[in-house]
Amino acid sequence: MFVRAPGSRVPAVVATCVLAALLATGCGQSDDPSVADPSPSPTAAAPSTTTAAPAPSDSPTPSATASTPTVDRQITVTIAKRRVSPPTARITVGKGELVRITVTSDVPDELHVHGYDLGARLPAGMPASVEFRAEKTGLFEVETHESELVLFQLVVR
Numbered sequence: 001m002f003v004r005a006p007g008s009r010v011p012a013v014v015a016t017c018v019l020a021a022l023l024a025t026g027c028g029q030s031d032d033p034s035v036a037d038p039s040p041s042p043t044a045a046a047p048s049t050t051t052a053a054p055a056p057s058d059s060p061t062p063s064a065t066a067s068t069p070t071v072d073r074q075i076t077v078t079i080a081k082r083r084v085s086p087p088t089a090r091i092t093v094g095k096g097e098l099v100r101i102t103v104t105s106d107v108p109d110e111l112h113v114h115g116y117d118l119g120a121r122l123p124a125g126m127p128a129s130v131e132f133r134a135e136k137t138g139l140f141e142v143e144t145h146e147s148e149l150v151l152f153q154l155v156v157r
Helices: 006-026
Strands: 048-050 073-080 083-085 090-093 098-105 109-113 118-122 128-133 138-144 150-156
Touching (some): 073 150, 083 150, 098 138
Parallel strands (some): 090 150
């Protein structure tokens, strides 16, 4: 009959954990500095929000990669001293277009797209974006929550 002492499995368990940790940290890593790490994918399936500034590009026009669809409509808004630039207006987009709204605020706030229930934290002085497919038709306000500013009205036709 074979009997094991209670502590005899500890070295095997420790070795397994160390091996798993080494494999996990080494997986997907590249020593080549020209290979960029991919951004973490958003947890929501449809809309995505980004709070980091876009990376600078050497080319004058942005190019889309195979995994990133081309944005049909880019809307950029700046808030400084409670003033919206460009001034509040209606912006019309076509149904089905991929829309990216990028907002830079001089104070911390929260961006909200009514009707689509999308939002993004606006850290002071840093651009934040929300991207979505305009599938719902109608008139939707895009505003900030803390300062209660209407940035524009989005018309989807």
